[in-house]
Amino acid sequence: LEAGETATFKFTVDKVEFARWDTEKEDYSFDEGTYLIYAGHSSENIAVSAEVFLTGEKRAPRNMHKKTLAINYDDKNGVSIKAASGSLKEYVKGTRLFGGEIIFYDCDFEGCETIRIKASNDGMATRISFEVDGEGIGTAELKPFVYGEEFKSYDVRLEKKISGVHDLKIRISEHANLYSIKFK
Numbered sequence: 001l002e003a004g005e006t007a008t009f010k011f012t013v014d015k016v017e018f019a020r021w022d023t024e025k026e027d028y029s030f031d032e033g034t035y036l037i038y039a040g041h042s043s044e045n046i047a048v049s050a051e052v053f054l055t056g057e058k059r060a061p062r063n064m065h066k067k068t069l070a071i072n073y074d075d076k077n078g079v080s081i082k083a084a085s086g087s088l089k090e091y092v093k094g095t096r097l098f099g100g101e102i103i104f105y106d107c108d109f110e111g112c113e114t115i116r117i118k119a120s121n122d123g124m125a126t127r128i129s130f131e132v133d134g135e136g137i138g139t140a141e142l143k144p145f146v147y148g149e150e151f152k153s154y155d156v157r158l159e160k161k162i163s164g165v166h167d168l169k170i171r172i173s174e175h176a177n178l179y180s181i182k183f184k
Contacts (some may be wrong), residue, residue: 094172
């Protein structure tokens, strides 16, 4: 367009463009709901917006009673994903002094009394703790051992009974490595 010229145009956005990586299915899907579409000069200078409702999948609660890889979290802060040397295993590593966190949304806690994790550390004593609704529900104390990619099983007994569907926040201290989680 020339300077000062305006025009109206229409375009189509294919439904597949709204897909997200489903960490439980390990495939793309999209959630049913209302989506906002913005257009403008930049994210700070929005000229127009539109709201559209898309039919899609209604997300079922996450089944944590099966082994769930830590790398399949829904959200994170202060962690990184590392590849184990000489292996296809990937794990989550705490990278901040006071710990990072990963979050699994909509976990079904029915029948859960214990959380079994496979974890390791970088030779220093450290911990991995669990929270639901902002409240601590258990902690795994990882004693020091030498080889950081030798994952061991730890059972964390829940400090209180939890039922229903909740987000699970896992705090991973610096030097802690988390490979998998499973409710028991």
